[in-house]
Amino acid sequence: MSATAILITSLIAVGVVVAAGVFAVAWRRGPSASPIVGEFDRKAAKRDSSAKTKTEPEPVHAEVAAPAHEPITIEDDRIEISATEMGVTRRKFLNRALLGVFGIGFLGPLGISMVAFMWPKLSGGFGSKINVGPIADLRSKVVPGDGTIHPLFVAEAQSWLVPMDGALVPGSSFEGLPVVAGADGGDTGLMALWQKCVHLGCRVPECGSSQGFECPCHGSKYNFHGEYDSGPAPRNLDRFALEVDAQGNLIVDTGTVLETPRAKIKTIAYPQGPSCL
Ligand code: FES
Incomplete structure (x- = not known):
C-alpha cells in the first residue's frame, strides 16, 4: 500500500468517525418523544406538584371576598423512573460520544497506518524488486563517455546508481555478491548504493568535487563505489542485489540489502578534489 493510499484511507476513516460522532450527538440532542426525568427533575416535580395542588388562600376581608375557587389540580404526565430505567444520562452519553469520537478518531487511523506499514509488499514499492529502466539508458547517464561519473539517484529504490568495472570486482569487498549488473561483455556495470x-x-x-559521498551528519565519507574512507561509519555503504531481466531492464531488489566491510583496498581513488563538508 503506497503512502498516498495510506493517507487517503486514514483521512476517510477520520471523516467517517467524526461524521458518525456528530450525527450521534445531534440525533441525541434532538426532540425526544419520551420524557426523561432524572434526580433533579424528580425533586422539581415534587415541588411543582405540591404547589399546584394547594388551594387558593381564603380572602382576608369578607366584604371583598373573591368568589370561591375549586382547588386547581394540574395533571402531571411526567413519570418517575429509576436510574437503572433511565439508563444513560445526557452527560454520560456526551462523555461516551466524545470518548468514542476522539478514541476511534485517533486510534483508528493509527491502527490502519500500522497495518499498512507492516503489510507485505508483494510488488512495487521500496522493499520489493523495482524495475528502474533499461540498463543501457541508465549506464549512458551515469558514465556519459567523457570520463566523468554522474551518480544517478533513483528515488523509488532509494539508491544511487554508480558505475563498476567488472574487472575490479575480483579481490574487492564485493566479490561473489550479486551487486554488480550489466558488466558482462566488457560493458561498465552498475551498482545500486x-x-x-x-x-x-x-x-x-x-560530492562532485571530491568524487564521493559525504554524510552531512557526522562526516563519514565514501568513494563513488560506496567504499568507506573516513568518519564513524562502520562499513561501506550498503547496496542492493541487482539483476537484468530479459528485456534489458535493471531490477533493483530493495528487499535484499548486502553489507560489506570497510574496504582494505579501494577500487576507486578518493578524494579526487575538495571535500563538500
Ligand atoms: S549518520 Fe552519517 S556519519 Fe553519522
Missing part, C-alpha cells in the same frame, strides 16, 4: 548512511542512517548526498 542505498542512500542511507551506515552510521546513523542520514541520507548521504554525492
Whole structure:
C-alpha cells in the first residue's frame, strides 16, 4: 500500500468517525418523544406538584371576598423512573460520544497506518524488486563517455546508481555478491548504493568535487563505489542485489540489502578534489 493510499484511507476513516460522532450527538440532542426525568427533575416535580395542588388562600376581608375557587389540580404526565430505567444520562452519553469520537478518531487511523506499514509488499514499492529502466539508458547517464561519473539517484529504490568495472570486482569487498549488473561483455556495470548512511542512517548526498559521498551528519565519507574512507561509519555503504531481466531492464531488489566491510583496498581513488563538508 503506497503512502498516498495510506493517507487517503486514514483521512476517510477520520471523516467517517467524526461524521458518525456528530450525527450521534445531534440525533441525541434532538426532540425526544419520551420524557426523561432524572434526580433533579424528580425533586422539581415534587415541588411543582405540591404547589399546584394547594388551594387558593381564603380572602382576608369578607366584604371583598373573591368568589370561591375549586382547588386547581394540574395533571402531571411526567413519570418517575429509576436510574437503572433511565439508563444513560445526557452527560454520560456526551462523555461516551466524545470518548468514542476522539478514541476511534485517533486510534483508528493509527491502527490502519500500522497495518499498512507492516503489510507485505508483494510488488512495487521500496522493499520489493523495482524495475528502474533499461540498463543501457541508465549506464549512458551515469558514465556519459567523457570520463566523468554522474551518480544517478533513483528515488523509488532509494539508491544511487554508480558505475563498476567488472574487472575490479575480483579481490574487492564485493566479490561473489550479486551487486554488480550489466558488466558482462566488457560493458561498465552498475551498482545500486542505498542512500542511507551506515552510521546513523542520514541520507548521504554525492560530492562532485571530491568524487564521493559525504554524510552531512557526522562526516563519514565514501568513494563513488560506496567504499568507506573516513568518519564513524562502520562499513561501506550498503547496496542492493541487482539483476537484468530479459528485456534489458535493471531490477533493483530493495528487499535484499548486502553489507560489506570497510574496504582494505579501494577500487576507486578518493578524494579526487575538495571535500563538500
Ligand atoms: S549518520 Fe552519517 S556519519 Fe553519522
